[in-house]
Amino acid sequence: MRRPRKEYAVRAVVFEQFQTFPSLTEIDRPVPGPGEALLKIAGAGACHSDVAVYREFTADGPASIPPPFVLGHENAGWIEELGPGVSGFEKGEAHLVYGPIGCGHCKACSRGQDTYCENVASMPYLAVGLGRDGGMAEYMTVPVRNLVPLGDADPVDAAPLADAALTPYHAIKLSLPQLGGGGRYALVVGLGGLGQIAVQILTALTGATVIATDVKEDAMERAAAHGAVTVPGGPDQVARIRELTGGRGVDAAFDFVGASGTIAAAQGSMAQRSRLTVVGIANGTAQWSFFTNPYECELTNTYWGTIEDLHEVVAMYRAGQIRPDVQRFGMDRALEAYELLESGGLTGRAVVMPNA
Template structure:
């Protein structure tokens, strides 16, 4: 079968023929419907060197946002419909610890000894004609479009989990939320905030087109650049935002969020740019918190799919044939995509 493979550190992936996978006990073989191209993939093949924290050992098939139709089941798998459409939960933990028992594989207590991080991150992913996954990692899509659903596995799950942790800050009237970075995750974050809270959503980015999309979804937009924090505080009546979501994670964006927070507010860094931030008791709003988040849980993904099926989450996607997958990654790196690139191995 054809697949997009990460072969070497700090090298562009290749499109090549690889053996079709075989599902092991407790696993399922999916005929891939769609696979989202994510900036995390770019970090894997472009940024990390051997031995660095977060580096994944090559080679493996990329694609940690995947959906597909059940083609074959391994030993011990029951209750899944052959031909049924499912979304793949990417993280794979030990399946034995308390965190994994709750479906929070991202918090697996045995992560240091697990052979890989996730499907598409250390283990062969969905940027191919077929992919295998543990049966427990599949979330049914019913009659919903599985191609458009593929990005939900990360681009929706990650902001959804972050937003859920900040709901106490956003409960009640007169609340404000800030989203910094309006790529695929940021746009969906705006939609989720609008669906789950009554907060005024402020969104900011450097791209005019991205801000117009967020504005159409109900956000109040503020251009990045000089006066940005002052404008955000003006919108909030000078108080600041109750929850800020940094979908970039660079030092300047973290600083913008921190400077925009209200007392008792919460800043959650979602993006993995890795920028440092210097905290000070005398400049941080009193009783505010700064935290990060990583992906989400299997129960979270079930809830995300329900929001998708209800029309509350509508991913903007651009479809690519498998033969054009490398072009999708090139355009992703160049910042030429307005929506999520989804590779469709078996036709549009």
């Protein structure tokens, strides 16, 4: 028999202890503090980073994410209540949440890049859903600085934009100099949630031929539907990619896996004066030598993006240029969403709707 809910209680998916699957439980409804808003959550995306937090991290890991806290760093919802000193927002307005929260006063935070906060070691958390209570709950609080207006756009499908679109957008934006001009090629390695949106962003922002590669046939079919030329993984993967470019190689590559094998495949596909960005965090390593690296080919990495980037991502979403492939789950099925994420049983980004 279902027990009656406590007054002012809300349901939430809570990471309660290290290396333990999260629980669906009740917590006190949060109260917005100064400079904050209470958001009624429309959608919260389930991300592989969440799985890493509750499966892989230990007490010896990052000091700023000790449990317990509510998961969910991809969030969108409606303004429900404003904290002291906040004005300029109306109840019911839909907003997307920029997840990272830095110190707010270092150079990185001043340019809206809280992901690279210079004082991260002294911060009590990294982001909403990463040390601070996130959006896998009926309500969450967030600094109003981190709210990006959605207008009349669907906030449920918008939720994954906060990471699954922002992260590739930032990496692609930094690589636009390599992709400007005719006859350019871009390579997307790994066609999960981020890779699929990366194909859409590249198609919308550049005239480059987009080559996409993965080991999953259905993932390549979805990428092809968005305009990519697909190459399956395998022993002749690099040769086929180079063949598509006339032997020259690609001008920009984005590895959304980050394993040693995928990094090596991307490295083997690069042209001179190109840029390879490793976005995935599978902790792979790269080998480099002067005689195998194409001249002036850059190897770099990026992490998440800026608040300004997220405003631009929302503009693309509202214009219909990008559209996350979403699988919706009610709050009663929130844990099932994580189970499917872990088992590889999802075909799109799982979005939990706590208030459906």
